[in-house]
Amino acid sequence: MLIGEVARRSGVSARMLRHYESLGLVRPTGRTGSGYREYSGEDIRRIFHIESLRSLGLSLREVVSALDDPGFAPAELVEDLIRGTRERIAAETALLTRLRRIGAAEPAGWEEVLQIVALLHALGSESAGKRQRAALSSAEEVPVPVEALVEAALSETDPIVAGALRWAVARSGDDGPIALLEEGLRSPAAEVRERAVRAVAEITSDEATALLREALADTDTAVRRHAALALGARGVAEAVPTLLDMVVAEANDVDAADALSGLAGRPEWAERIATGLVARLAYDTVDSSARRRLTQALADIPGNTASRALETLSHDEDRAVALTATYVLTLRETRLGPSGS
Numbered sequence: 001m002l003i004g005e006v007a008r009r010s011g012v013s014a015r016m017l018r019h020y021e022s023l024g025l026v027r028p029t030g031r032t033g034s035g036y037r038e039y040s041g042e043d044i045r046r047i048f049h050i051e052s053l054r055s056l057g058l059s060l061r062e063v064v065s066a067l068d069d070p071g072f073a074p075a076e077l078v079e080d081l082i083r084g085t086r087e088r089i090a091a092e093t094a095l096l097t098r099l100r101r102i103g104a105a106e107p108a109g110w111e112e113v114l115q116i117v118a119l120l121h122a123l124g125s126e127s128a129g130k131r132q133r134a135a136l137s138s139a140e141e142v143p144v145p146v147e148a149l150v151e152a153a154l155s156e157t158d159p160i161v162a163g164a165l166r167w168a169v170a171r172s173g174d175d176g177p178i179a180l181l182e183e184g185l186r187s188p189a190a191e192v193r194e195r196a197v198r199a200v201a202e203i204t205s206d207e208a209t210a211l212l213r214e215a216l217a218d219t220d221t222a223v224r225r226h227a228a229l230a231l232g233a234r235g236v237a238e239a240v241p242t243l244l245d246m247v248v249a250e251a252n253d254v255d256a257a258d259a260l261s262g263l264a265g266r267p268e269w270a271e272r273i274a275t276g277l278v279a280r281l282a283y284d285t286v287d288s289s290a291r292r293r294l295t296q297a298l299a300d301i302p303g304n305t306a307s308r309a310l311e312t313l314s315h316d317e318d319r320a321v322a323l324t325a326t327y328v329l330t331l332r333e334t335r336l337g338p339s340g341s
Contacts (some may be wrong), residue, residue: 003028003037010047017047023060025050036158037154057081089173121143135164147170150180154187154195162195170202178207185211190220196221201230209234216242225251237269248283249291249296257293261300269280274298274305281309290323299328307332 021037025047038246039047046067053063066077083296096185098118122134123144131152134144149172153165163197169177169184177199184196195217200208215227216238228242229252240263246256264270280286281294297315298306308334 003039006039006044006047010044010051012047012051017032020050020060025064035125035178056067057085063263068214118210118275120148123148123152128161131156131158132161132164132328135161135168137234141296144168146177147180149185150177150199153199154181154192156195162198166199166202169199178203178205178211185215185218185223188224193220193223194226197226197230199330201226206266209236212236213238218319221251225256229255229259232256232263235263237263237272239263240273242271244273244280247293248280248286250290251295253293253297257297257300264301267303270303271305274301274303274309277301278305278309281313288318288320290319291316295321295324295328298325299331 003014003017007017012020017026021028023119026043029040029043030038032038049067051062053066054060055104056078058066058077061333063075107145119134119137122130125131125134135149135152146169149165153162153169156162170179181196181200181203185193185200187193187196187203188252193215197212197218198217200211209231212227212231212234213236216231217222218224218227224242226245228239228246231239232243239259243256243260243263247253248262260273277294277298281291286294294312298310298313307329309327314322316322317324
């Protein structure tokens with residue numbers, strides 16, 4: 001079969017076939033009387049083998065090794081190809097993400113494009129200081145795309161930088177980051193969900209409050225606690241059980257007690273909170289220090305239930321609890337009057 005017909009049947013140009021020959025990849029078996037290259041069936045099969053290997057991403061040098069090296073290990077080559085392909089996909093995906101973010105910022109000119117690129121690069125820097133400056137400057141210079149801010153906030157481990165990123169996310173708009181943070185709250189990684197709920201806590205929209213309510217049912221204790229503190233500050237009664245547990249566990253117990261005090265401003269909630277505190281005081285598993293914290297938490301809860309509980313606790317067999325209750329009763333009479341209401 002002459003070179004022209006081989007080219008038509010294989011889809012490989014005559015020029016490329018000559019190049020393959022120069023590299024020693026495939027040599028025509030013979031020549032016609034006129035000197036034209038003549039390819040045998042075996043030559044055609046080798047050409048198809050070459051094209052098959054090239055379609056996998058092999059270089060011509062690797063094709064030569066694959067076809068002619070007796071010790072060639074195809075499994076190792078395939079693994080290398082898989083690894084290289086993944087790396088290229090990751091690089092291309094990162095580039096696509098960056099381009100989309102730049103486009104979403106709707107830059108007015110190349111100056112803004114360059115500023116956005118610089119800020120995006122700084123957000124990914126190994127320097128915590130650079131990441132923090134990028135977060136803080138995002139609201140002052142060209143805005144960083146909200147997607148980039150949320151991604152950075154969900155992955156940041158430095159507490160100072162994380163705080164700056166949460167601030168930047170909250171300033172980016174009440175509704176803009178909500179859908180992205182909701183994805184973070186669905187993450188299988190508890191640490192990502194915790195970062196997400198802390199970012200949501202700094203957004204004051206109804207959508208953010210709804211997400212915080214959902215986070216109260218999270219399997220991770222830290223996520224539930226952050227959600228409860230934020231909801232308590234917003235006057236959401238569903239946070240009460242988690243806040244009570246936080247007082248017992250000495251987990252941000254002062255903040256939890258403050259949140260309970262704020263919620264107790266409504267009489268119907270005050271009785272519920274006082275009843276919850278008293279119930280936990282009766283748990284057999286609650287130690288002395290936890291009972292003191294619960295007693296202290298009763299100080300700012302108005303109503304007869306809290307007053308009666310403190311009166312009883314002032315005679316508690318645990319002297320530390322009794323002294324705490326006596327002191328709290330004195331404060332209540334000063335602030336709330338003899339009835340404690």
